[in-house]
Amino acid sequence: MTRATVIIPTLRRPESLDRAARSLLALLDPHAVERLVVVDNDPQATAEATTRALALEAPFAVVYVHQPQTGIATARNTGLAHAADARFIAFLDDDEIASANWLQALLDVQKHYDADVVFGPIEGIAPDARAGIRPVVETFFSRRGPDTDTLLTRTYGCGNSLMKRQTALVGDTPFEVSANQTGGEDDILFARLEKHGARFAWAAQAWVQEQAPSHRANLAYLLQRAYARGQGPSQTAASHRDMAALVRWMAIGAGQFVIFGLGGVGTGMGLTPTGADLMVRSAEGLGKLLWFSSLEPKLYGISELKRRS
The missing domain is CATH 3.90.550.10 (Spore Coat Polysaccharide Biosynthesis Protein SpsA; Chain A)
Known part of the structure; x- marks a missing residue:
């Protein structure tokens, strides 16, 4: 077995x-x-x-x-x-x-x-x-x-x-x-x-x-996580020194940030399901654009321990 x-x-x-x-x-x-x-x-x-x-x-x-x-x-x-x-x-x-x-x-x-x-x-x-x-x-x-x-x-x-x-x-x-x-x-x-x-x-x-626990079941946390998730493809391209892929992901991210961001504002931002969804997508696009390690949100480890304390 x-x-x-x-x-x-x-x-x-x-x-x-x-x-x-x-x-x-x-x-x-x-x-x-x-x-x-x-x-x-x-x-x-x-x-x-x-x-x-x-x-x-x-x-x-x-x-x-x-x-x-x-x-x-x-x-x-x-x-x-x-x-x-x-x-x-x-x-x-x-x-x-x-x-x-x-x-x-x-x-x-x-x-x-x-x-x-x-x-x-x-x-x-x-x-x-x-x-x-x-x-x-x-x-x-x-x-x-x-x-x-x-x-x-x-x-x-x-x-x-x-x-x-x-x-x-x-x-x-x-x-x-x-x-x-x-x-x-x-x-x-x-x-x-x-x-x-x-x-x-x-x-x-x-x-x-x-x-999802209560401290994660809100728009503020989703935006942070979406931003961090968006950084992934760009960071992977950077680590492989694939500049063509990095530029492509950053361009995609810029488009997502602007288009979904404007859509989110126009549909009530986080006050409606559609607005919240578009704001999350916009944050993910921003992560692709601002992929630098110095801008990574600290969501695990010591920061999570401090929050629970």
């Missing part, structure tokens, strides 16, 4: 972590989980009690790891260090809830396509969002792809993914630690894998649900 080690990095979200981890207990075949590695990225080790309690109930091994050096890339790399013998690694974020067939769907697609990385769909929910923009928030936190399993010519984020350990996660620090405070460590990894001919696939039935 093919199994995978599941890694959940977490930062001061014990209730959310509990939901995510317990969704693995509810899998149709929980034995598909080789082990669960919980990486507690809080210096105060706030996830330890939750993880220890879960270990008493789980039908698979549960490994608790405390990594006090705050940063999303460091947390992911720490989890991998405790799964060196694993053949497959699945990443589940601590705000995600796996569906009953989640892991098996990822494993089946990996086997069928011999993929290095497999992604699955995400259903975003935002119960705390203002009613007027809730559809925009939920769409932003969702991930949509093909209706059927298939090979991909693009990549997505690390949350809800399965990777082949020997080909996709090479070395001690496959996730770039320079992205600890900004995120995007997965984009850097996938761009490197794509450059070396890795195979990416889509598992249409590997659903997870992602719940």
Whole structure:
């Protein structure tokens, strides 16, 4: 039987972590989980009690790891260090809830396509969002792809993914630690894998649900995240020293910023779903234009820890 080690990095979200981890207990075949590695990225080790309690109930091994050096890339790399013998690694974020067939769907697609990385769909929910923009928030936190399993010519984020350990996660620090405070460590990894001919696939039935907490379920946060997301393509082109691609992405970004920005202003900005959606698209365009590392918003690691404190 093919199994995978599941890694959940977490930062001061014990209730959310509990939901995510317990969704693995509810899998149709929980034995598909080789082990669960919980990486507690809080210096105060706030996830330890939750993880220890879960270990008493789980039908698979549960490994608790405390990594006090705050940063999303460091947390992911720490989890991998405790799964060196694993053949497959699945990443589940601590705000995600796996569906009953989640892991098996990822494993089946990996086997069928011999993929290095497999992604699955995400259903975003935002119960705390203002009613007027809730559809925009939920769409932003969702991930949509093909209706059927298939090979991909693009990549997505690390949350809800399965990777082949020997080909996709090479070395001690496959996730770039320079992205600890900004995120995007997965984009850097996938761009490197794509450059070396890795195979990416889509598992249409590997659903997870992602719940946006109240501090993220608002337009201000969406604009920050969209801006950071927009920086990705331009930064990738710059890192590859592909000036033609960089100029192209910056030109696209300038157009998006102006066209969607004007449209957002004309449709009530953040007061209507249409206006909010256009403002988010405009912010993403601005990110493509202003891609410089000095302008990256700090949304993870130390800044997130300070916000929670």
